[in-house]
Amino acid sequence: MPRPGVREWCAIAEARRVDRPLIRAVTYDFWNTLIGEHDSPEDQRVDRVMVALASVKADVAKEALLAATAAAESFYEVRWRENRPFSPEEWSAQVLGELSIDDPAAHDAVAAELHRGLPVTQRILAPGIADTLRTLKDAGIKVGIVCDVGITPSTALRGYLEHFEVLKYFDHWSFSDDVGIYKPDARIFDHALDGLGVAAGETAHVGDLRRTDVTGALGRGITAVRYRHWRDDQTELPEADMVLDHHPDLPAMLGIG
Secondary structure, three states, X not given: OOOOOHHHHHHHHHHHOOOOOOOOEEEEOOEOOOEEXXXXXXXXXXXXXXXXXXXXXXXXXXXXXXXXXXXXXXXXXXXXXXXXXXXXXXXXXXXXXXXXXXXXXXXXXXHHHHHHOOOHHHEEEOOXXXXXXXXXXXXXXXXXXXXXXXXXXXXXXHHXXXXXXXXXXXXXXXXXXXXXXXXXXXXXXXXXXXXXXXXXXXXXXXXXXXXXXXXXXXXXXXXEEEEOOOOXXXXXXXXXXXXXXXXXXXXXXXXXX
């Protein structure tokens, strides 16, 4: 069966307005929803970590560092799925442990590099998102972020948004390294709802992953919108209320404006 198109989603949204509150807030995931990447972040991170280690005279073969970072990424994946936050300092300790490097200066150098994040030149603003955020704000919609932070901390993520001149559109953000919880846990969505001053039924959440974004939003009674411009998540998990290919289509799909 073909997926509903934008017109069909608009009709669905209009029908829901009869028995559901109007949407007063929209929250967004960060990675692959607001911001994408030019190249593999793992490869870029390895190169920058090598420079950081060389700065404290801790020279490491690239092959060994690749293996160590792959192990750390796997460890992070486990922690993410267990809903146990994982900091840049822990990532640094994990990598250096794999390399048998016990040097506080090396640890500090790697952690500092992670806190800086990769260059903004390696980041891409999602097509049409700036205009969409402006449209939402002009319509009086509260806008927030609900994001699972990976290796790059939220201070750097907000810096990317500021660089692209869209941070100003957000009224509140709920980054996991601030809240201490990952999606799909309801508590990180509650943090966003409280910060925005809205109820779950008045809110839509846009994200790319079924396990975290869709399942978390649906579980909290928030309208789930799966964004698939960069990633079309085909895992056998619950589907969102709506599927979005182009950000500018969102207001009409939600019956806004």
